Each structure stands twice: as C-alpha cells, then as structure tokens.
Amino acid sequence: MLQAMRIDDSAGTLYEHYVNAQWVRLLDVLQMNASYVRCNGAELHTADGRTILDFNSGYCVHNIGHNHPRVIAALKDELDKAGPAMLQSHLPDLAGKLAARLCELAGGRLSKVFFACSGSEGIEAAIKFARAHTGRPGILCASGGFHGLTCGALSLMSNAFWKEGFGMLLPNTEFISYGDTEELERKLATKSFAAFVLEPIQGEGGVLVPPPGYLAKVQALCRRYGTLFVLDEVQTGLYRTGPFLAAHHFAIEPDMVVLAKALSGGLVPCSAVLMSDAVCVSVYSSLKRALIHTSTFGENSLAMRAGLTTLEVLEDERLGERATRAGEHLRRALVERLAKYEMISEIRGLGLLNAIEFKAPRSFKFRVPFETFAKIHPAIFGQILVMRMFRDHGILNQVCGNDFMVLKISPPLMISDTQLDRFVSAVEQVVDFMHTSGSFWSEALGIAQRVIRSI
Ligand SMILES: Cc1ncc(COP(=O)(O)O)c(C=O)c1O
Numbered sequence: 001m002l003q004a005m006r007i008d009d010s011a012g013t014l015y016e017h018y019v020n021a022q023w024v025r026l027l028d029v030l031q032m033n034a035s036y037v038r039c040n041g042a043e044l045h046t047a048d049g050r051t052i053l054d055f056n057s058g059y060c061v062h063n064i065g066h067n068h069p070r071v072i073a074a075l076k077d078e079l080d081k082a083g084p085a086m087l088q089s090h091l092p093d094l095a096g097k098l099a100a101r102l103c104e105l106a107g108g109r110l111s112k113v114f115f116a117c118s119g120s121e122g123i124e125a126a127i128k129f130a131r132a133h134t135g136r137p138g139i140l141c142a143s144g145g146f147h148g149l150t151c152g153a154l155s156l157m158s159n160a161f162w163k164e165g166f167g168m169l170l171p172n173t174e175f176i177s178y179g180d181t182e183e184l185e186r187k188l189a190t191k192s193f194a195a196f197v198l199e200p201i202q203g204e205g206g207v208l209v210p211p212p213g214y215l216a217k218v219q220a221l222c223r224r225y226g227t228l229f230v231l232d233e234v235q236t237g238l239y240r241t242g243p244f245l246a247a248h249h250f251a252i253e254p255d256m257v258v259l260a261k262a263l264s265g266g267l268v269p270c271s272a273v274l275m276s277d278a279v280c281v282s283v284y285s286s287l288k289r290a291l292i293h294t295s296t297f298g299e300n301s302l303a304m305r306a307g308l309t310t311l312e313v314l315e316d317e318r319l320g321e322r323a324t325r326a327g328e329h330l331r332r333a334l335v336e337r338l339a340k341y342e343m344i345s346e347i348r349g350l351g352l353l354n355a356i357e358f359k360a361p362r363s364f365k366f367r368v369p370f371e372t373f374a375k376i377h378p379a380i381f382g383q384i385l386v387m388r389m390f391r392d393h394g395i396l397n398q399v400c401g402n403d404f405m406v407l408k409i410s411p412p413l414m415i416s417d418t419q420l421d422r423f424v425s426a427v428e429q430v431v432d433f434m435h436t437s438g439s440f441w442s443e444a445l446g447i448a449q450r451v452i453r454s455i
Contacts, residue, residue: 039066063262071265094304108253112280119234119260120148130195144205188225204401207355238262239320241351265310270303323351393426
C-alpha cells in the first residue's frame with residue numbers, strides 16, 4: 001500500500017524505488033549522480049551550482065544543443081493550436097512535410113519515409129521492410145555495431161553482454177567483421193540475406209571510420225547479390241559528422257537509412273526510416289496492406305514539428321559546416337597535446353563524432369594496476385577516466401558501449417572553440433595525471449573495490 005511506504009519524495013529516491021535502483025548505485029559509485037536543473041546549449045547547470053559541459057550529447061541526441069529556443073517555441077505553438085493529434089484516421093500534414101524535407105536532404109534512392117519513436121523501432125521496421133522486399137529471411141550485420149535493445153535490433157548486435165539472459169532472439173542473423181569485404185561477399189553469395197545492416201561509422205564500437213572504399217564496395221556487393229544496403233545513421237545522421245548523412249562522405253546510395261536521436265531536437269521522441277520507392281511499394285503493396293506497419297505515436301504532431309524545426313536550426317546555423325571545422329580543430333589539438341603519452345593509441349573521428357583510443361601501459365609501474373582493473377571489470381579504466389573528467393573538470397563524457405578503451409567525444413554541434421579548448425585541457429590533465437601519478441591508480445583501486453562490493 002502506497003501510504004504505508006515511507007518514501008522520501010525527492011526525485012532520486014523515487015527513481016531508485018520505482019524505476020532502476022542499479023542505475024542509481026552505478027552513478028553513485030562513479031560520483032556522477034548530479035542533479036541537473038537547467039540545460040542550455042552545451043551547458044548543464046546543477047542544483048549545487050556547477051556548470052558541466054556536455055561532451056556526450058545524450059549519445060548524439062543534442063546536435064542543436066539543449067533546449068533550443070526555436071524548438072521550444074515551435075512546440076508551444078503546436079500545443080496552442082490544439083489540432084488533430086494521433087487520430088490514426090487522418091493524414092498528418094506535418095508528417096508529409098518532414099518526410100519531404102528528409103528525402104530532399106538525404107537524396108539518392110531515399111524517397112519515402114516511415115516514422116517511429118526510437119532508433120530501435122526504426123531498426124525493427126527496417127528488418128521487416130527488407131524481408132518484405134526481398135522475400136529472404138536473413139539479416140547480415142557488422143560485428144561490434146550498436147542497433148538498439150528491442151528484440152529485433154538486439155539480434156543485430158554481436159556483443160553477448162547485451163543479450164545475456166534474454167533468451168532466443170531473431171534467427172537468421174549473422175555477423176561479419178566491419179571492414180572485411182571478402183567475408184561479406186562469401187555471405188552475400190548465399191543469396192539468403194534480405195539486408196546488410198551497418199553503421200557507416202561504428203559509434204559504440206569505438207568510433208570506427210571505415211577504410212577507404214569500403215562502403216562503396218559494400219554497396220556494389222549488396223546490389224550484385226540482391227541484398228538491401230541499410231545504414232543505421234541513428235548516431236551519425238543529422239550533420240553529426242559534417243554532411244546531413246555520414247553516407248554523403250562516401251558517395252553511396254543506400255536502400256534504407258534509419259535516423260533517430262537528434263531528429264527530435266532532444267525534446268520529443270522521433271525516428272525515421274528513409275527508404276527507396278521500391279522498398280515502400282513492397283511493404284504497402286495493396287489497399288489491404290495500407291496499415292500493415294504502423295506505430296501509434298509515430299507521426300504525432302509534436303515530433304513532426306520538432307523534427308521540422310530541428311532541421312531548420314541545423315541548416316540556418318550551418319551546424320554541419322561547424323561540425324566539420326570544429327572536428328578538425330579538435331582532432332588537431334588532441335594529437336598535439338596527447339600523442340606523446342604511451343597509453344594513447346589513436347585519435348580519430350569525422351566531424352564532431354570523435355574518439356580517443358587508449359591502450360594498456362607498457363611501463364611495469366602502471367601495467368600491474370591496469371591489468372588488475374581489467375581483470376575485475378574491463379570497463380573500470382574507462383569509467384575512472386569518465387569520472388575524473390566529470391568530477392575534477394566538469395565535463396560529461398562516456399566510453400563507447402562496445403569498446404571500453406575508447407573515450408567518445410560527441411558534443412552538441414554548436415559547441416564553441418573556447419568550450420572545445422576547455423575539453424582538450426581537461427583531458428590532457430587527466431591523461432598526464434594517469435601517466436605520472438600513483439594516486440590516479442590508487443583511487444581507481446578504491447572504485448574497483450566499491451564496484452566489487454556492489455556486484
Ligand atoms: C547506432 C544506434 N542505432 C540504434 C540505436 C537505438 O536507438 P534507441 O535507443 O533510440 O532505440 C542506438 C542507441 O544508442 C544507436 O546508437
């Protein structure tokens with residue numbers, strides 16, 4: 001009985017009690033359980049008066065910055081209109097407008113759009129559409145990718161960690177190495193795959209930029225064997241890497257592209273599956289099948305209005321060009337300041353999707369603690385890095401979900417040079433500290449012990 005429970009009504013306590021206690025514990029262990037009261041642009045303001053710089057952007061949601069005033073105004077206006085919402089019995093004109101604009105920006109074969117509410121839901125649709133179009137059961141994917149945590153999307157992820165305990169997933173899904181076209185051709189030649197689904201730049205896999213010519217070769221092989229070429233641009237789309245789609249770097253024309261995250265301006269859930277006419281016609285093939293694949297909230301007016309306004313902001317503020325210039329500036333500065341340290345393996349990325357890859361230390365003094373942490377949990381080293389950036393320098397980062405040795409750098413695209421420079425100085429100080437101070441490692445040991453106690 002509710003009244004019998006004595007629960008503190010502060011948000012954190014209710015969250016812990018009713019939503020996810022383990023997430024609260026993890027944030028506490030990492031000393032990252034901040035209470036945010038206001039977020040604007042790249043700045044997150046906390047209840048205790050700190051200003052944190054966001055270098056994660058909610059995993060590439062906040063391309064236009066937090067709470068953009070134009071998106072907020074558009075949403076208020078839309079609410080004030082009190083127009084039709086989710087009738088499921090009419091044609092939402094804003095969905096038509098947003099679809100037309102997305103197709104114009106994407107170009108190539110992409111001339112139809114299905115709207116949904118999350119990246120995973122977009123991937124689910126892409127799986128169904130590819131099967132409907134080709135009549136084939138199989139989906140081929142690149143190892144190390146991240147496509148979402150619903151059952152279909154999860155089936156397209158090779159990392160066993162995400163799947164453990166959830167039972168049987170989709171059959172007929174197979175993995176090949178990202179970047180390997182020989183293996184790809186052997187698989188495609190079986191003509192059993194409806195689609196090859198991959199991120200053009202693997203985000204959570206470690207911000208892996210494809211080798212030259214790889215995606216063009218993938219496309220040619222997919223066409224040769226009748227497999228649809230499907231790009232998951234949930235993180236890379238919406239000007240994150242410079243152009244509207246990362247595909248535009250590589251002069252390719254995929255059959256489907258999934259967009260989500262930044263499409264909503266960070267305020268309303270929204271995803272879109274862009275596809276060729278041919279794919280759309282295969283799915284919605286007759287009057288009887290007019291509603292064969294739908295999603296109740298998919299074309300809702302707030303999401304559509306947020307999407308349209310977000311595209312306007314991205315274009316008016318020329319955030320793609322900004323991402324290109326800022327990314328070059330950032331990578332140059334990081335190489336200058338970090339390349340000399342033995343634990344730095346590589347600095348890489350495109351636009352404002354970047355990463356610093358670390359490697360195990362050679363020197364005995366640091367190798368012993370490093371290997372100890374790796375044995376306790378492979379994520380500890382990366383989490384200490386993230387924690388220090390947050391606690392000591394007020395910068396929010398994350399390590400990649402499928403490669404814990406890679407620090408991901410994905411700030412809002414409107415980030416200023418001064419804010420980028422603040423990040424570079426902070427990361428230099430943390431990296432220097434880990435190479436010179438025993439206390440980096442002794443504190444890490446303390447955290448490792450707390451993690452062990454919490455497992
Ligand atoms: C590349 C990629 N695809 C798909 C998804 C799933 O998106 P969502 O969490 O909106 O379902 C994610 C989420 O992080 C992603 O990074």
